[in-house]
Amino acid sequence: MKDYIKTGLILMAYMVVTGFLVALVYVVTKPKVDEADFRSKVSAIESVLKKAGTDELLVESVPNSAEKLNGYIYKKAEGELFKASNGSKVLSPLYKFAGKNQEVYVITFSGVGFGGDVVCVGAFIKQDGVLTLNKIEVINYSNETPGLGANISLEQVKERFSVIPGSGLENGVKVNKDVGVTAQTEEEIKYNKSQGVVQTSDVMTGATITPRAVANGINTVIEYLRKEGEI
Amino acid sequence: MRLLLIFISAVLINNFVLSRFLGICPFLGVSKKMDSAVGMSIAVIFVITLSSALTWFLNQLLISLGLGFLTIIVFILVIAVLVQFVEFFIKKTSPSLYQGLGIYLPLITTNCAVLGVALINSQQNYSFIESVVNGFSSAVGFSMALIIFAAIRERMEFSDVPAPFKGTAISLITASLLSLAFMGFSGLVKL
Amino acid sequence: MADIKNLTKGLIKENPLFIQVLGTCPALATTTNAKNALGMGVAVIAVLVLSNIVISVIRKMVPNKIRIPIFIVVIASFVTMIDLLMHAFTYDLWKVLGIFIPLIVVNCVLMGRAEAFASKNGVVDSILDGIGMGGGYALALFVMGSIREILGNGSWLGLSFLPQAFKMYIFILPPGAFITFGILIAVINAINLRKEKIEKEKKKAGETK
Numbered sequence: 001m002k003d004y005i006k007t008g009l010i011l012m013a014y015m016v017v018t019g020f021l022v023a024l025v026y027v028v029t030k031p032k033v034d035e036a037d038f039r040s041k042v043s044a045i046e047s048v049l050k051k052a053g054t055d056e057l058l059v060e061s062v063p064n065s066a067e068k069l070n071g072y073i074y075k076k077a078e079g080e081l082f083k084a085s086n087g088s089k090v091l092s093p094l095y096k097f098a099g100k101n102q103e104v105y106v107i108t109f110s111g112v113g114f115g116g117d118v119v120c121v122g123a124f125i126k127q128d129g130v131l132t133l134n135k136i137e138v139i140n141y142s143n144e145t146p147g148l149g150a151n152i153s154l155e156q157v158k159e160r161f162s163v164i165p166g167s168g169l170e171n172g173v174k175v176n177k178d179v180g181v182t183a184q185t186e187e188e189i190k191y192n193k194s195q196g197v198v199q200t201s202d203v204m205t206g207a208t209i210t211p212r213a214v215a216n217g218i219n220t221v222i223e224y225l226r227k228e229g230e231i
Numbered sequence: 232m233r234l235l236l237i238f239i240s241a242v243l244i245n246n247f248v249l250s251r252f253l254g255i256c257p258f259l260g261v262s263k264k265m266d267s268a269v270g271m272s273i274a275v276i277f278v279i280t281l282s283s284a285l286t287w288f289l290n291q292l293l294i295s296l297g298l299g300f301l302t303i304i305v306f307i308l309v310i311a312v313l314v315q316f317v318e319f320f321i322k323k324t325s326p327s328l329y330q331g332l333g334i335y336l337p338l339i340t341t342n343c344a345v346l347g348v349a350l351i352n353s354q355q356n357y358s359f360i361e362s363v364v365n366g367f368s369s370a371v372g373f374s375m376a377l378i379i380f381a382a383i384r385e386r387m388e389f390s391d392v393p394a395p396f397k398g399t400a401i402s403l404i405t406a407s408l409l410s411l412a413f414m415g416f417s418g419l420v421k422l
Numbered sequence: 423m424a425d426i427k428n429l430t431k432g433l434i435k436e437n438p439l440f441i442q443v444l445g446t447c448p449a450l451a452t453t454t455n456a457k458n459a460l461g462m463g464v465a466v467i468a469v470l471v472l473s474n475i476v477i478s479v480i481r482k483m484v485p486n487k488i489r490i491p492i493f494i495v496v497i498a499s500f501v502t503m504i505d506l507l508m509h510a511f512t513y514d515l516w517k518v519l520g521i522f523i524p525l526i527v528v529n530c531v532l533m534g535r536a537e538a539f540a541s542k543n544g545v546v547d548s549i550l551d552g553i554g555m556g557g558g559y560a561l562a563l564f565v566m567g568s569i570r571e572i573l574g575n576g577s578w579l580g581l582s583f584l585p586q587a588f589k590m591y592i593f594i595l596p597p598g599a600f601i602t603f604g605i606l607i608a609v610i611n612a613i614n615l616r617k618e619k620i621e622k623e624k625k626k627a628g629e630t631k
Contacts, residue, residue, distance in 0.1 A: 018499040147591035209515035254452035304498040395612035403604030411597040
């Protein structure tokens with residue numbers, strides 16, 4: 001019996017010492033960890049807040065700390081803000097920025113992709129009562145197939161989802177494969193976008209599920225904003 | 232419904248061994264004979280389901296105390312203790328199984344699958360029921376892969392395998408074909 | 423010097439991944455490209471060396487009965503520290519490696535070296551063993567990662583050099599991991615078998631003389 005107590009105490013002693021050392025490292029690294037987490041979150045937001053195709057910001061400035069960013073939270077919830085019947089979600093928190101006589105919503109949303117959720121951040125501009133999509137960043141696509149669905153993160157693909165005018169968003173965003181059209185020229189691509197048809201079949205060959213997930217996500221955002229009376 | 236989806240997802244789509252790469256060591260080590268494969272499967276299902284339940288409670292406790300960073304240490308210690316108990320239990324109830332499993336029983340502690348499930352449950356913020364179901368399903372997925380693999384390997388004993396491939400190498404190539412087959416399940420379920 | 427042997431044996435002769443077949447889970451999961459594989463390998467070296475040092479220092483003070491739990495506690499605490507440090511300073515790599523950083527705890531290489539070497543040898547030898555075995559593991563991971571990246575993505579360490587048409591994406595996917603690993607082991611087996619054959623023939627030639 002004494003043996004067990006002795007070994008038990010020795011084990012506890014080791015655990016206390018190591019626990020203390022680990023706690024030390026934790027406390028020392030915590031500020032850096034928080035900073036790294038924040039920076040990763042804000043880099044996507046900063047990117048979508050830039051006018052598509054340029055380096056020009058839509059707003060005065062991008063928050064440079066977690067507290068400042070939290071100041072822009074417009075809506076938040078415990079889990080997701082909204083879930084559509086097809087599995088797409090609007091995630092918490094939702095930010096609203098004031099731009100030059102316009103309002104910019106920065107919304108994190110997801111659609112059901114090939115192997116899981118494809119998570120994006122998008123900047124939606126509301127001006128004179130009309131909503132347009134400025135730009136998206138794809139922040140989680142780890143379950144999509146490399147070389148196929150994972151190409152959603154390429155600039156040329158994301159760019160296809162940029163600058164979708166109000167008419168396109170109202171019609172509902174779809175990938176061109178689902179509508180059965182293929183644009184041949186830049187003007188056709190732009191026109192189709194104004195009708196809500198996003199051309200992805202030429203820059204993402206063989207992968208429709210992943211861009212469709214993004215399209216579904218965008219539509220769910222519109223559905224949510226309508227439900228909340230924002231548009 | 233969601234629970235059923237978690238089950239199917241863990242067993243077929245994100246199969247622990249064939250697509251998440253957790254539990255490879257026992258997968259390669261215990262799959263030579265069907266009996267030890269089945270025995271190992273039962274032990275693993277038991278350990279993982281129990282540890283999913285236990286680690287869920289501990290995770291909640293640690294987080295509420297602000298000691299989230301101690302998760303790794305606490306989880307692995309709990310798993311080690313749990314495996315000791317299971318070893319003791321099997322020794323008492325089925326000595327033949329105990330003999331058959333041999334050294335692989337204590338090695339369940341270092342089975343990435345056990346710790347992996349606990350970590351995944353905490354990362355995904357599953358509820359208690361979801362954690363246990365996820366644990367159970369992942370273990371079933373592991374067992375399924377293990378048993379299929381054992382069946383194939385038993386057959387391979389009679390095949391004429393080129394010398395450099397004998398043993399681990401041909402097993403890995405077989406595993407890759409199995410993994411390829413399971414890839415066909417992707418997109419089956421939209422969680 | 424007997425010391426240096428401890429450093430070099432882990433690199434090829436007793437390579438933890440290819441010869442001892444230890445630590446296979448991260449070897450398959452984190453080797454989708456060379457950079458991630460190297461990152462994982464370096465993390466393992468760090469934890470291995472640190473835990474080898476501590477275990478070697480306390481080896482005479484640890485009661486035999488509870489040595490395994492104590493090794494676990496030591497290894498787990500270093501893994502936690504490395505996880506925190508990577509989260510703070512190498513965020514992108516940390517995100518990519520995901521749960522495989524905590525899973526270093528159950529990487530058989532660490533427990534294996536603690537049990538087989540560090541608990542029975544001095545600190546300097548244990549450091550060398552840690553660097554050697556860890557280095558061998560990292561090297562093996564790097565080789566696997568490079569092969570999978572080159573064949574699967576036509577790039578190496580992020581630099582593309584093959585056009586789209588040559589990319590065999592299967593190598594970045596799970597089956598590709600298994601195949602790469604299997605073929606590498608087969609190649610090493612083939613080399614070893616040939617070595618043995620040559621040695622046998624040398625012996626035979628020596629006997630008939």
